Amino acid sequence: MSGIARTSATGGEGMLPELLAWSTSLHHDRAFVREDLLGSAAHVTMLARTRLVEVADAQRLREALLSMYADAEAGTLALPDGEEDVHMAVEAELGRRLGAVAGRLHTARSRNDQVALDLRLHVRGQVADALQRTTALVTMLSTRANDERETLIPAYTHRQRAQPTSVGFRLCAWASQLLRGAECLAFGLARADRLPLGSGACSGSSLPIDRNLTSFLLAFSQPTLNALDTVGDRDFALDFAWGATRVMVALSRLSTDVIDYATSEFGYVKLDGRIAAGSSMMPQKKNPDVFELVRGQSARAIGNVMSLLTLVKGLPNGYNRDLQEDRAALLSTGPLLRGALDAVTLALPHVTFDGVKSAAALADGSTQATDLAEALVRKGVPFREAYKAVGALVRRAIDDGIALSQLDPAVASALHPALDAEALRALDPAAAMRAKESIGGTGPRAVAEQIEALRAGAEALAVIASNTPTLANLAARIAAEPLEPA
C-alpha cells in the first residue's frame, strides 16, 4: 500500500515496502500538518491571483484546505496512513474530498520548498511560545526578587561562602541568564522570518509566481534570497535549537542551585509536597525531582544541537534527504523546552526561602572581611593599609579561635584606630549587603534597578512574542484575501 502511495507520487516502480515504511517521515510530520495546510491555502491563493490556477478551482481548493485546517485544530482531521510524508498525505485527503483538482496545488511548488515552509512555520510558533513563557518566568523571578531584597544568603565562589548578598540579588542573577536565553530565542525568531515557498525544487520557477504575496499571506517579512540555498538550509532549525539550549542551560544552572539549597546541609529552601515527595519511610525527605529532571533535560537539548550541527556539516548544497533527519531533534525541542519552563514556573512558588538558615551562614563575620576593609577605605584609610589591618584582625580571630564577629572591639581598635565600632558594623551581614550599591551590586537600590531592567527586558521580548502571528491569524488573513487577479 505504501508502495502504491509512493508510485502515485513519483511515477516510478514501487520501493520495497520495508524501506518505504522505514523512510517515511509521516509520524513526525503530523506535528506540522496545520502549517502544511495553511501553506497550501496561501499558495493556491497566490496561484489564482497570478492566473496560474483558475479562480473557481482555487476557491474549492482553498475552502477545502481551510476546512481541513479547522478539522486539524479541532483534532478531527484523519490523514491516510502509508504515505511517504505529510505533503502526500494531505494531497491524498484533498483528492478524496475534491477529486482531480487537488493536483493543481502542485503548480510551481515542490516538496523541497514545502517542507522548508512547514518547518519554518513550526519553528516560528514554537519560538514565540517559548519566548512568551521564558519572559513570564523572568518576570516572575523579578517579582519574587522584589519580595526577597532583604533576605540574606551567602553568595558563593568555588562553592565556598564568599559574600553576604540578598536572595533578591540571587534571583536577579537567575533571571539575567534566562533573559539572555530569551534574547537568543528572539534572534531565532527573526531568523525564521523568511518565506521559503517559491524556491521550487532548487532553482525557482519560470512561471509568474508572486512570492511577495505568499510572503504577506503567511506573515513573513520577505521571501528567502536564493532558491538553491533555501531548499538545503536548516539554519533556522539550528538557531531555534540553539536558543532553546541556551534557555535550558540557564534552567540547569538555576536547578543546580535549588538542588543544593534544598539539601539538609544548606537548608536555604524548603520544597513543599506539591512539587516533591518523600518516601513512606522518610516523609520529611523532599526530593527536588523537578529540578533534577530539568537539569537532565538540558543534556537532551545539547544533544539536539549537536545532532543538527553534525547533520548539516559538510553536506552538499541543495536538498539532500539527510535533511529529513532534522525531525527528531527539531520537533522534540519545542515540547522539551516548554515542558521544562512550565515545570520550573509551576514549581518555584512551592520553593520557600528560609532566610534564617541562610543568614546564619553569614553570622561568623568571615564573609564580611572584605566589606570591613572597604568600610575603612570609605573612612579614608588607604586601600593597602585597610586590607592589612583587616588581615591582621582576621588572623587574630583565627588565633583566638573565635568568630570575626565576636572579637572584642577593643582588640580591633588596638590593631588599627579606624577599626572602631562604626567600622565593625560592616561585619553585620545585612549592613554589608546593603552597602553594595554599585551598579549590578547586591544593595537594595541596585537590586531594584536590576528588577526594573529585567522587567523591561522581559516586557520588550514578550511584545515580540505576542506580535508573532499565530496560525489562526494566518488562516484569517488567507481566507480574507481576494482570489481574482487584478
Next chain:
Amino acid sequence: MSGIARTSATGGEGMLPELLAWSTSLHHDRAFVREDLLGSAAHVTMLARTRLVEVADAQRLREALLSMYADAEAGTLALPDGEEDVHMAVEAELGRRLGAVAGRLHTARSRNDQVALDLRLHVRGQVADALQRTTALVTMLSTRANDERETLIPAYTHRQRAQPTSVGFRLCAWASQLLRGAECLAFGLARADRLPLGSGACSGSSLPIDRNLTSFLLAFSQPTLNALDTVGDRDFALDFAWGATRVMVALSRLSTDVIDYATSEFGYVKLDGRIAAGSSMMPQKKNPDVFELVRGQSARAIGNVMSLLTLVKGLPNGYNRDLQEDRAALLSTGPLLRGALDAVTLALPHVTFDGVKSAAALADGSTQATDLAEALVRKGVPFREAYKAVGALVRRAIDDGIALSQLDPAVASALHPALDAEALRALDPAAAMRAKESIGGTGPRAVAEQIEALRAGAEALAVIASNTPTLANLAARIAAEPLEPA
C-alpha cells in the same frame, strides 16, 4: 488520578498533577516492561529461596509476573495509565490481579536498582540484536566482495582518482570498518553483563539476599561491585550508544561512497527502482534516499552520545533523577541502529556495480604511474631511478597531450631501457590491480585473505550475539527454578 498513584507509592501528599504528568517516564518505560517483569520474577524467586518471602506467596507472584510477561510478549498486556513509572504501573496491575501480596515484591529492592536492571536487560537485548545484524552485513559484503574481485574501480585519495583497485577490495574496506563497529558493540555487550539488582536504594541490604542467585536467573556473569556506584551508573548506556554510533558512522561513510558512485558523474553503481525512485518528469533519475537517510541518522546517533555524556558529566554519585533523562537517547538508539542496518542490508542487493564505467576511469593510465615505477623496481631498477624514469614518461605524455597508456612504446624505451613492453603492461589497470598482493592490498589473493578474515571475525562476533540470552531464555530459566529454600 496521577496524584493518587504517586501518593500510594510514597505516602506523601500529592504532587501537582501537571508536574506528575510531565515527570512520568511511563511512556518511555513501556519499552522495557518485559524486562521489568522478568526482573521481578527473578527477584521473587530469590526472596523465596532466602526465606524473605513465603514460598506460597512467591509462587503466586512469580506465576502472575510470568503470565503478565506472556501477555506482554503477546501484545495484550494492559498497564494502567497515570502511574509515575513502569515499576509502579506493574505493581498496580499486580495488585489488581493478586491483592495485597503484590507488595511483598518490594522487599530488599528499590526503584533505583530496578530501573538499572531493566535498562541493562534492554541494552543487552538491543546490543545482541544489533551485533547479529552488523555481522550479517559484514558477511554479506564479504560474499559480494568475492564476486567483485576482478571488477576494476579507482581508489580515491582527496576525492581524486588515485590507484586501480577492485570493487571487492573496496567492499572489504567497508566491511572492515563495520567489523570494528561490531567489536565496539561486543565490548558494550560485555559491559552490560553485571546484575545491578540487590543494590537497593544505594547501599545494599541488611537482609540475607542472594545476588548470585538473581544473577544466575537473569544470566548475568556476576553482580555489580558497589551499590552506590551502581544506582548512579549509566556507563553501560554510554557503551551501547558508543558502539551504535560507531556502526552508524561506518554506515555513513559507506553511504557517502554509494551516493557519490550513484551520481551521473561517477556512474559506478546503478540503483534499481526497488530502493530508489525518480520523478514522473525524470524517471531515469534515481535518488539514493536510503543512503542519504542513513547518513543523516548517524547524526542522531552522535547527538545521543553527546546527550548521555553531558547528562552524567559532573553528576553527584548515587541516584539523581537527572538520570531518567537517559531514556530518549537510550531507547531510541536500538531502533535507530536496527533500522539503518536493515535498510542498508535490504538496499545493497539492489545496488549494482557498473564495472565498465569504473574501469574506464582508469583507462588513461595516469593512475598506474606508481605501478609502472614499482614494475621497474621489480625488474631490478633502483627505486630512485625507476621513479625518475616514470616521472619523465609522465611529463612526456602531458607535453604530447596524450594519455600515458597511449604513448608509443618506442618513446618509452628511449627514455629508459627498462621501460619495455613488459614493463608497460603495468599501465593496464587490471594488471596493476592484480599485482598488489601485499597483505591488505587490492590483489585478488590479498582480497581473498581479507574476505576470509572478515568472515571469521564476523562469525566469532555472531556467536557471541547468538549466545546472548534472550528474554524467552530468562523466562524459562526463572520458571524452572525451585522456590523452596535449601
Next chain:
Amino acid sequence: MSGIARTSATGGEGMLPELLAWSTSLHHDRAFVREDLLGSAAHVTMLARTRLVEVADAQRLREALLSMYADAEAGTLALPDGEEDVHMAVEAELGRRLGAVAGRLHTARSRNDQVALDLRLHVRGQVADALQRTTALVTMLSTRANDERETLIPAYTHRQRAQPTSVGFRLCAWASQLLRGAECLAFGLARADRLPLGSGACSGSSLPIDRNLTSFLLAFSQPTLNALDTVGDRDFALDFAWGATRVMVALSRLSTDVIDYATSEFGYVKLDGRIAAGSSMMPQKKNPDVFELVRGQSARAIGNVMSLLTLVKGLPNGYNRDLQEDRAALLSTGPLLRGALDAVTLALPHVTFDGVKSAAALADGSTQATDLAEALVRKGVPFREAYKAVGALVRRAIDDGIALSQLDPAVASALHPALDAEALRALDPAAAMRAKESIGGTGPRAVAEQIEALRAGAEALAVIASNTPTLANLAARIAAEPLEPA
C-alpha cells in the same frame, strides 16, 4: 617559585608546585594580555576620578600600564613566568616597574570580574575581525557571481542532476549561507557588549565606583546587569563559538561542493597549482587540500561549541574554577575561523569554473523536462495537461533510447500540439536557466537582485565590524581621559 607567586597573591601557604604548574592558565592568557592592560588602565582612571586612588598614583599606574600595552603591541613585553595567571603576571611586572603602588590596582576589583572583562574584550575583537573577513568573502562571492551569471551548471538534489542553473546562482547560494553565519557573528558581537568590571568577586562593591565611566572608557554600551550572574557567565563565549561554528559549517558545505566539482568525474572546476599540488608521479592530479582542511576544521569548531556547552551545563551560579577551562575552546576559535576564512578567500580566485564541462552535463535535456512543462503552462496549457504531455515525451525518449533534446520535433508535436519548436526551446539549458526569474530564482535578473541584496547585507555588517572599537581606540580614549575628580 610558582609557590612564591601564589603565596604573594593570596597569603596562604604554598600549593604543591606540580599543581600550581598544572593549574596555571598563563600560557593561554598571554593571548589577552593587551586586553588585561587596557582594562587595568581604564580601571585606575575610574579609581582616580572617584577618589579611590590618588591622582598622582593613578597617573603613574596608567602610564606604566599603557607603556606595557605599547610593549605588548610591539611584541617586546616580557612577563614573568611562574605566575598563576596573566593578572598576577601583569601585577608582578607592574610591581617591578613601580614598586608598592602597583597594589592600588586591586581596589574594588577581583580576578573574577577582571578575567570576564579580558575575555569579552578578546571576543569583541575576534568577532569584529571575523565579521570583517566573512563579509569580505560574501562580497567576493557576489562579484564572482556577477561574472558567472551566464555560466551553466546543473543544480543537484540528492546529489543527482536536477535543474539547469548558472554558476552565479550557485555562488549566491554559498554567499547566502555565509551571510547568515555573519549575522550570527553580529549577534555575538552585540552580546559581548557589556562591561563586567565592577562586579567584584560576586556582589559588587560598597565603594563609590563608577561603572558607567569604565564602560565608556572601554567602549561598552553599558555595564552588566547583575554581579553574581556576571562572574559566572560565559554566554558571550557561547555566542562567539556559535557564530564561528555557523560560519565554519557554511564553509564546510562550500568546501564539499568544491571538492566534488574538482573531481575528474564532475570536472566543473580546475584548481591551479598555487592552491593544490599533485605528486611527481601524477602532476595532473590536483588535490583540493585547502577545502578538505576547512571542512575538517569545521569539526573542531563544533567540538568547541560542545565543550563550552558541557562546561557550563548544571554549573552552580557564581564563579567556579571550572570556567577556566573555557580557554582552549574560546581562544582557539578566533584563529581557527580566521585561518579558514583566509584560506578560502585566498584559494577561491585560483578555482576556475569550466563552463563547457558543466554545461555538457545539461545537454541531454532531461534536466529541463520541468522547464518544458512550465513553458507549456506559460502558453496557456493547463498545468496537469502540460505535465502529462511532457511525461509522455520523456517516456518516448527513453523508449527510443535517445536524449530528450534529440527527439524529432515532429514526434513531439504529435504528442501534443503545444510541443512546438518554440516550446522545445525550453530544453535548451541556457534558455531554461534564463527563464526562472522568480524571486530567488536562477534567472539573470533574479541573480542580479540576489547579488545586490548580498552586497547590501555584507556591507551593513561590515560597517558594524569596522565600527567596533579596536584596542588602539581604547588606548587612545583612556589616555585622553582626565584623572582629576570633578
Next chain:
Amino acid sequence: MSGIARTSATGGEGMLPELLAWSTSLHHDRAFVREDLLGSAAHVTMLARTRLVEVADAQRLREALLSMYADAEAGTLALPDGEEDVHMAVEAELGRRLGAVAGRLHTARSRNDQVALDLRLHVRGQVADALQRTTALVTMLSTRANDERETLIPAYTHRQRAQPTSVGFRLCAWASQLLRGAECLAFGLARADRLPLGSGACSGSSLPIDRNLTSFLLAFSQPTLNALDTVGDRDFALDFAWGATRVMVALSRLSTDVIDYATSEFGYVKLDGRIAAGSSMMPQKKNPDVFELVRGQSARAIGNVMSLLTLVKGLPNGYNRDLQEDRAALLSTGPLLRGALDAVTLALPHVTFDGVKSAAALADGSTQATDLAEALVRKGVPFREAYKAVGALVRRAIDDGIALSQLDPAVASALHPALDAEALRALDPAAAMRAKESIGGTGPRAVAEQIEALRAGAEALAVIASNTPTLANLAARIAAEPLEPA
C-alpha cells in the same frame, strides 16, 4: 621557503606561502617525531630484508634514524621549519645527514600509511601511560577505602541524605567507575594494536614487502586488514578519545562529590593548603580549585570526542585531508587526561575526611528508618508489617518534633512489640552501616571484598599497561634485527 619544501616533495609548482603555512601540521606533528623515526627505522629494516634496499644503504639509514631518535629522546633533535609535515621534515634532516640515500626510504610507503602509523604508536603510548595512572589511582582509592571502612557518611540520592554508609564504601564507588574507565582505555589499547604501514597510498604494494616483519619490529600483533580502509581510518583515535573521556567523566563525578563535601555546609572533608589556598582576607576559606578544574576539563574531553566523531561522519573512504584535523583533539587528549589523573592523585592525600562531621549528619536516625524495618524483618516480622510499624514510628517522631533516634523506647514498643531495644539499635548509624553485608553493600566485609576486586581489576589492567612496548623497547628491537635477507 615553505614553497620550496613543498615543491621538493611533490614536483609541482609552489603553493601560496600563506596556504602552506596555514596547512602545515608540523607544529602538531612534533609530538610524534620519535614515533615517526622508529617507524622509518623499522621500515628500512624490512626493505633491506626483502632486498628492496641494499643492506649498506639500509645500514646507514637505520643508524641515522636511530641516532635522530636518540637525539629526540635527549631533546636535542632540531628539525627544519617550513616543511609541510613531520615526515618531510624528518626526510629533509636525513637528507642533510646522509645525502641522496635518504630518498630510499620512500620505497613502498606513502605519507598516508606513515601518519597512520605515527598516530597509532602515539595512541598506544598515551593509552598505556594513562592506563597505568588510572589503575594506580584505583589502587590508591582502594587502600584509602580500607582505612575508612568504619568512617560514617551519609549516602545521597537526589542529593538528599539517604542511608548510612562508610567512607570506604563511597571510595569504592569512585574507584568502581574509574575502573570501568580503565577498561575502556584497555579496549582502546587493543584497538590500536595493528600495523598500518605497508598500506601505501591506499591499495598496498606490488613490491614484495613483508608487513609481518614490520609488525613484529614495531610490536604490533598483526598488520591491518585492508589498505583502503586503513588510510582513512581514525577509529583508533575515537577509541582513545572515548576511553579518555570516560575516565575524565569518572573524575568529574568524583570532583563534584569532593567539591560538595568541602563546602562549609557539608564539611565532610578538609582540603589542606598544599592543594587549596584561601585569600589573604579569608585564609580559612579553602577553594577546591583542583577538583573544579578537573571537572571543567572533562568538558574538553567531551568536546574532543565530538570533534572527532563529526570529523569522520560521512567522510568518503580513503584518505582525505580532513583527517589532518584529528590532531588538535587527538594530541591534546593524552596530556589532558594525564594532567587530570596526576592532579587528583596528588590532591587526594591532602583531602581529609572529617568523620565526626559526616557521622553527625546521620545522628537523628531518620536515614536509618529502612534499616530499622529490615531489622524487624530479620527478627521474623513480615515485610509489610515491619514497614508499617516503622512508618508509624517515623510519623510519631515527626508529630512529637523530635529525632527518631530520641524517641522513648517505650513509645516504640507500644507501637509494635518487636520495636524493642535490640531492634532500635538499628537506628545507630554504625550498626546500620555494618549490617549491610549483601554483595556490593556498605558493610565492612562487603567493602573488603570490593577492595579486593578493585585491586585485582586494577592489577590486571596495570599488567596490560606495563606489558605495552615502549618506544625504547622498539628502538632496541629494531636495532637488534639483522638487515641481511635470509
